[in-house]
Amino acid sequence: MSFDVDRGVPGLIVKFGNYPLHHGGVGAIRSLGRLGVPVYAITEDRWTPAAVSRYLKRAFVWPTTGTEAPERLVAGLLRIGRRIGRPTVLIPTDEEAAVLIAEHQAELEGQFLFPRVEPGLPRRLASKEGLHDLCVKHGIASPAAFFPRAYEDVERFAATARFPVVAKNREAFVRRKRPAVNGTTRIECREGLLRLAREWGERPGVILQEYLPREDAEDWVVHAYFDAESAPLAMFTGVKVRSWPPHAGMTANAYIVDNPELADLATRFIKEIGFSGVVDLDLRFDRRDGQYKLLDFNPRMGAQFRLFENESGIDVIRALHLDLTGRPVPEGEQLTGRRYVVENIDLPALLAYRRSGYTTPHAPARASGTELAWFARDDLWPFLMMLVRFVRPGVKHLYQLWRTNRRGATAKPR
Template sequence: MPNAPTAVLLGDLNMLRCFAGTDVPVIVVSTDPSDITLRSRHAHRAEVIAPFTNPERALADLESIAAPLEDRPILFYSNDEQLLFVSRHRERLTRSYRVRMPSAELIEALVDKRRFGRFAQTRGLPVPRQVSSREVDGPDAALARLRLPVVIKPDVHIGWFAHAELHGAAGPRKAIVSTTADELRAHWAEISAFEPNFIAQEFIPGAEDQVFSFHAYVDTAETVRGWFVGRKVRTFPREAGISTYLELADEPRVAALGFEVLRRSGVIGPVKLDFKHDPHTGALYLLDVNARFNLWHRLGAAAGVNLPLLAYDDLAHTTHMAPVKKYATDIRWLSFGDDLRSFLRSYRPTGALDVRSWLRSLRGRKIYDVFAWDDPMPLVASLKHYATSLVRRVAGGRLAPQQLTGAP
């Protein structure tokens, strides 16, 4: 009997744990030698490759990993930088690896928010109105076409958090909301100083708990092999932050719209659709389409829908699990450190949560971003990194921005 094809994962501890307890051999690959995923016991091998900013070396490193394997391995990717790297070099990479992804043109349109806005309009997708900083002459020209409040987002998120200006007292901001014309002018000038290419988009009212995501894996026959709906419980910071507490939800309207977006967009492979519910009108708006794996899949796997394993079965022609349509909604995913910081810096100061309410919300079944009883070394490595950073901070040393452990 032939050996099972190897899964090669470009980082991401949560995705790695989707393969725990299976017979799938896994090689974890990272461009960062300090990546805590490399310390996990669930990886059969751990390899460090050149950064993607040096594509020729990174490609050669990936080819050398695949070369001695008996069968072409299956390549998994979990962020926009990895997605674009694999897509832009797919002709060469697919000689050594198996992947399932949309066309290169479609991926470029999905990752770039300016291009995505145009794509969504041509496909009749329900997106908020937006303008690009390249298309208008400043914030007042934008306001002539948009209604307040307005949210500013970068065209491409790669490198966004490297800017210290985005790490405010409350936490890292994925986007910046302006409620008045003066605020928009100030934020426009602030962002333009370090990132000239961004979009201004009408902000859909409602807190982060009105943001839902539809996750699926779609094969080449455009058959959805598995899916689930997620909801953000909390983020860091409270507004436009990274996810810290997540749950799955039974939301038929979100699921129905998710299937409709898949049909209109033609996306195959792994996909995450972000929607926001307008509590005033009841409408659902599409905010984002991500054609890649992500840490939500760990929660999905714990709830009964293991999308990375379904993807593996599709590409390896194996049957580890049948297509699944039902999932549990009584288990949550928690990034404890970021959730605690968000409570202390954002939710508690604004009166959104008190100590008792926060503690009560942590009851029930959970899985964690880093901690796992059967896989302790990533937590040990994470605590070591934190202790080193704390010592440097106390000593007055200047630190690079901390690695964030929350969900995008």
């Protein structure tokens, strides 16, 4: 690798909430750790996969729920910063962390390094309603959406809607309260929608979107890093082959695929909104009208970011560290055909997709290389710890996700 990294500036993986099996955090630890950069991480306990990585200098055990007051979380970050004892690059792995950092830049500066951004922008981007409004303002295609404010609004929508429709939580921070729906829920009919809506309370915290038929759509992702001028220093595009739950959840299998049109669309949008930092975008290409429709904008690293690397060895986390420490970010073509597999969820996803008969047209016939989310010959403990923590509760959780997704997909009138 032909770039000079500042090994005197550590990185800190910042995560809030209880999700110990997070392969993205492990990937970030390995990405910087293999370059000799000291990496610290906030973990739920001392026995998470991230906490046992050979590349982690120290785990700061700090169980959080995502419901804490921002002042408490900021104070906790500052305490960790003082214990590290030198300026440290912050690497958020969830929306709560990304929003907290953006909204409390004044308190965190000095002890930490992070991209500067308009304080309210990450919260708008993480919100389904805020993102929809930005898409409309800047001419970015997105699924037709409706935001009910009361049950009566749902009734009016149901009277004229074309089913199936998709229900999602309006705000990203569903851990702060009981979510209205468990992830993306497909609703087949008017009666099914009204039945679900009765459980949403006086103010439904949902977005109702048009359903993009899977037989007429393709799932694409963009991972990138943008500098202080909103210029892309690292830009990657890929196609999602499988997710879990099927067609509606976390990426289980994906490939790097060159897509200049998609890269240009993302670059234009991010330049116009003035965002700086790491992004993870989910888009669906609708073959019926030939448009890429933006589904999600995550203003932080995505869990599958290690899929994406260029010929110079740059991924988005390395680009972030290099840029914030004043180093140039080497250019290079992305490693087209490279594959990413999340071992613990790809097998059930593979079985589900085979039953449905769905395939991704743009997936290469053969991978040019494979990056596994958990297994690494030079860092075995995270993989082994994942197995220990996943097998019993993980299988039960996968089953519950599948059942929830299935119930949403097959809701019928009584």
